[in-house]
Amino acid sequence: LDYYIEVLSNHxxxxxxxxxxxxxxxxxxxxxxxxASWHVKNFSFAAARNVDKIFIDVFGGGDSLGxxxxxxxxxxxxxxxxxxxxxxxxLMNSKLxxxxxxxxxxxxxxxxxxxxxxSVYVLWGDxxxxxxxxxxxLTVVDIYGHTTYTDSLVLTTEPVFVTVDDTQPTVSLTVxxxxxxxxxxxxxxxxxxxxxxxxxxxxxxxxxxxxxSKWTTWLTDTSKNSKxxxxxxxxxxxxxxxxxxxxxxxxxxxxxxxxVPFDDxxxxxxxxxxxxKKKSAYRTTLHQSTVAQAQTSxxxxxxxxxxxxxxxxxxxxxxxxxxxxxxxxVNLKHSKALSRQLVFSKQFSKRAxxxxxxxxxxAKPVALDAWFAY
Numbered sequence: 403l404d405y406y407i408e409v410l411s412n413h414x415x416x417x418x419x420x421x422x423x424x425x426x427x428x429x430x431x432x433x434x435x436x437x438a439s440w441h442v443k444n445f446s447f448a449a450a451r452n453v454d455k456i457f458i459d460v461f462g463g464g465d466s467l468g469x470x471x472x473x474x475x476x477x478x479x480x481x482x483x484x485x486x487x488x489x490x491x492x493l494m495n496s497k498l499x500x501x502x503x504x505x506x507x508x509x510x511x512x513x514x515x516x517x518x519x520x521s522v523y524v525l526w527g528d529x530x531x532x533x534x535x536x537x538x539x540l541t542v543v544d545i546y547g548h549t550t551y552t553d554s555l556v557l558t559t560e561p562v563f564v565t566v567d568d569t570q571p572t573v574s575l576t577v578x579x580x581x582x583x584x585x586x587x588x589x590x591x592x593x594x595x596x597x598x599x600x601x602x603x604x605x606x607x608x609x610x611x612x613x614x615s616k617w618t619t620w621l622t623d624t625s626k627n628s629k630x631x632x633x634x635x636x637x638x639x640x641x642x643x644x645x646x647x648x649x650x651x652x653x654x655x656x657x658x659x660x661x662v663p664f665d666d667x668x669x670x671x672x673x674x675x676x677x678x679k680k681k682s683a684y685r686t687t688l689h690q691s692t693v694a695q696a697q698t699s700x701x702x703x704x705x706x707x708x709x710x711x712x713x714x715x716x717x718x719x720x721x722x723x724x725x726x727x728x729x730x731x732v733n734l735k736h737s738k739a740l741s742r743q744l745v746f747s748k749q750f751s752k753r754a755x756x757x758x759x760x761x762x763x764x765a766k767p768v769a770l771d772a773w774f775a776y
Contacts, residue, residue: 403451418454425459425471425487434486435560438545439526441487442494442561446513446524449504458491490545497522497543497563507532511557523564525557534566539649541565541600549600551648567649571598573605575643575656580663581633582684582710582742582772588633588662595627596645596653603648612638612659612776633662635685638776663710663774671698674762680712682741683771688712690769696762704775705753709746709760711771714739718766722746723759734768742771 403419410417424444428437441458448456461471461482472487503516511527523532539553543563555564573596578584584591596602607621609631621629623646633639639662642655665685667677674696678688689698709722713736721731732745750756758775762768 403448403453407451419452420455420457421448421453422457423459424456428485428487435545437485438487438490439560442490442524442545443510443526445494446504446515446561447506447510449498449501449515450506450513486545489547493543493545493547493563498524520565524561525564526559526561527557529557531555531557535564538566541567541649551600567600567647567651569599570651571596571602571645571647571653573597573602573643573645573653573656575641575658577641577658577660580661580708580710580742580744580772580774582663586682586684586686586742588635588637590631590633590639590660590662591628592631592641592660593628594643594645594656598645598647598651600648602645604646605643606646607641607643609639609641612640617642633660635662636664636668636774637662638774661708661774663708663772665772666770669698669700669760669770669773672696678769683712684710684742688769688771690767691762692765692767694762694765696768697759698770699757699759700773700775701755701757702775703753703755705751706749707747707756707758707773707775708744709770709773710742711745712739712741712769713743713745716766718768719763720768720770721761721763722748723761724748724756726757726759731763735766 426437426440428434445456459471461473472485472491473482475482498515498517501515501517505514507514508529511529512532513524515522515524537553539551540555542550542552542555545560573594576593578590581588581590594605594607596605604623604625605621608617608619610617638659640657640659642657644655645653666687666689671689674693675689675691675698678690679686680688711734713734715737717734719731719733722729729748730746734745760770
């Protein structure tokens, strides 16, 4: 091939080069591994010399000397049998099909293909690795399609496809806004999921109480994608998760916040309210009134306030006032029975000590389940 390229150059000719009948036979002396290796090596050699087209010997009539095809059958009615080369060619297509350039780094042994923004190396032989691959965690795919990750690659006579994975994985974190969104207790399902070209190897997950600076390690180097956290009543928790891939690249942390609210028993009630035991309620209790103008209140220092209550048929309305000013009248009526619903929220520009009062508008039943302020 180098000779023909030299001849063209000597005659100032620029012509496309096509290779036909491209392949190597396999038999008892030439293994399928040798055949597939020959194919990868010579394709790389040709690509580095700007060969325009390569016509591969695909089909053969038998598995004997001279039948160099990657697919063969002895008779027209027999099913096709695929050699290793068939699968190696599919691998080459996935790795190199859209390459725009091929550079020969070491004659007959090391080639660097440019595929989009990525460099894909095809390497074999006994020379040292290209300097840019030394001390890197490498993604190595052999001619069988097996993938390994290593920072100490030793080359052999069989070619391998090598890339440097320096792309960070991504990760997402899923938590409920309130523990009551999920159930009746402070138990919360924290879930995370990552994505990476070569797969996510593990996750690190930590948490802290909101407002605290120190994170507490919860899970390290785990392959799990979720775990139940046992939160304490009246606390707001922050969680963070990051993903690591097989090349030791780490994602940025994904963060999320969840609230474990106070239950209804921490409010101050007048004599018109009574405690109800209800399995679907937060911590299995509600405070309910069927008396108009029944009141309950709470005093706290906060910027944000939330109220959680059940809704259902026949329920009435409750007026919410903060520091004596009516903020909203909440209608608890609904066509279906709904437990632990966020029915009121209010955010101020600054934290301050405030008094929140809830007043039943009519004699229709109203019930309160939980609240939180921060």
